[in-house]
Amino acid sequence: GGSGGSSHTGPAPYEILARRKREANEKNKAAFLAELKSRGVRDKDVRQWHGQMDGRNPGKSQNTKLTSASQLLLRHQIDKADLLRSNPAFAVFLGAANKSSELDKKKAGVGRGRSKKPRKTARRVVLDEAALKLGEANTLYANGSAFWPRAVELLLEVIRLTPNDPDPYHTMSMIHDETREEFSANGDTEEAERYAKKALDYSMIGALLKPRDTDTWYHLAQKARSGKNPRAALFCLAEALKNDSKPYSKHGKGVNNRWQQAQLYLDIREPRKALEHLLVVLDKSPGNAQAATRLAQVRADLGDADGAERTLRDFVAEYPLNVDLNLINVFCERKMEHHQFGEVVSLIETTRGAVITSELERLKRERLERADETRIAAISSALDDTSVDQARAYLAGAYAAKRSVEESLARQKNGTTFPPELTTKLAMCLLYLNKRVEARQRLDELKKTNPSAFFDLWFDAGVACQSVSEFDFAEVFFTTLMHAPGLVGEMYDVPEVWERVACCVAGRVKRSTNDVEYATTASAAAKLEFYRSVAARHPKEVHATLPLAELLFARGSDTADVLSALPNTKDLLEQLVDADRPGFDEGIDGTIDDTGEELETGNLARKNLAKKRAALRERLASISHPPHSASAI
Secondary structure, eight states: OOSTTOSOOSOOHHHHHHHHHHHHHHHHHHHHHHHHHHTTOOHHHHHHHHHHHTTOSTTOOHHHHHHHHHHHHHHTTOOHHHHHHHOGGGHHHHTOTTOOOHHHHHHTTOSSSOOOOOOOOHHHHHHHHHHHHHHHHHHHHHTOGGGHHHHHHHHHHHHHHOTTOHHHHHHHHHHHHHHHHHHHHTTOHHHHHHHHHHHHHHHHHHHHTSTTOHHHHHHHHHHHHHTTOHHHHHHHHHHHHHTOSOTTSTTOSHHHHHHHHHHHHHHTTOHHHHHHHHHHHHHHSTTOHHHHHHHHHHHHHTTOHHHHHHHHHHHHHHOTTSOOHHHHHHHHHHHHHTTOHHHHHHHHHHTHHHHHHHHHHHHHHHHHHHHHHHHHHHHHHHHTSTTSOHHHHHHHHHHHHHHHHHHHHHHHHHSOSSOHHHHHHHHHHHHHTTOHHHHHHHHHHHHTSOTTTSHHHHHHHHHHHHHTTOHHHHHHHHHHHHTOSHHHHHHHSSHHHHHHHHHHHHHHHHHTOSOHHHHHHHHHHHHHHHHHHHHHHOTTOHHHHHHHHHHHHHHTOOHHHHHHHSOOHHHHHHHHHHHHSTTOOBOTTSOBOOOHHHHHHHHHHHHHHHHHHHHHHHHHHHHHSOGGGGGGO
């Protein structure tokens, strides 16, 4: 279907019209070929011309094709005017679609004296009637919404009389578009969407009747994207590209067109079609890092891991100065997946200069965009005060923009120009390569960044540090995230992180002494104190209170202390119910993961943990109470 999100499953009106035009063109082409053969043109010449028309002779322009067809007629002494009289549709193949023959000119009275008045044919009567009704409809449209129903009636009549005239379709589109705005303003979203679709359909039919206007196609593509209609946007972009005589010239729009189509195909989950356009983009702009990165990602998603690797490797080898953060980041991730840590370190270090240059350019663009937005906002705010004239308002805007640039430069000076994403990956790979001194230097750089802005990098670094027993760094990363303000703190002050911090605390204490017995006792005490602090912040959280009770019980604390630390029965029952509930598997980011194996594993782990808690409570109850009263606890 042509309308994204619509329940209508058939082709859109503009698609039907486009298909009819293609079918008519193919039919006319077949008739033209047959006519050439019937007039004595050799099969070889006919096949050669046909190949040019179908684009099988690269390097030939459209003008060359038309000249070739005319030359065929001259070579075989075929009268072009006679051929056109036999079928006027042949004009499109002869470059004469908009030209009159000499005979027509004579009939029209071209020459000495005044032109003859056109005869009042039936066709002329129809055209005159359509023109009058179109003029009346346009006037009614201009007079306001109260007159639009009558305007629509007249426009439908004009379309019936002259279906190939694009003007009534454009007026219909404007009426439907403004009607959409009225429904939208009144909060009627459903009707607004319906009228938006109709407006787009009328616009596209009008564009198909005048297809060479590529600017109209690009405007409609943007309109379709804004209306969340990717199929229609793709249709418009394809038409724009098809009707552009020089899409890949210096100022051509072909490369951007292909990029937009690739993005849209990815949005509607058709990566193979996106791949076709990305290959053209990279071919026409070979130093485009963004295109190379996206091409590699699409190839990887399609299962072509070698192709993805080759795309990135070749780009870095051929255009080392054109790389940017995204490309190197994706390339590093692919290498890390295959444990190629040494290659990651080498890649980051060799492209460091180019990445820094790219980031400085990006920061400059963002700084200027932000300054411009600030300037416009300041001017608008100043003009709201009626006592401020235009000159003073513009001066206020210039001052605000200057201040915005200065603040941005100050932040940049205090920060780092090398991306934290690559600093983190470099530190992780150095850890895995057991190059601890260099790794710690990179980790210290990461600690200078804002954890609220780069929380995912802090967590990844913490996990890597914990895996290689760098407990001091891991504890810092995890606890900083736990106590971060706002949503970041809420996201990371969770059981998974508590367990990691407890492990790091115990590991750090154990490693501080060679006395095995003392290390065991001290690490358990450190874990207990940590969970005591967690339970104090989350007194009703089962994942906080149960580990505290287990540690108290293992240490031999009083039964009353252990029982007071335990969660109540209701919390345990809720945990069991949650474990059985389909779709329950909260990850580190607090979202629900409803996918396959991870979901099953998560539910099983939660159920086992809940059963373990219930069993511990029964065990502790049996210690302090007779068996017959255990159920009352």
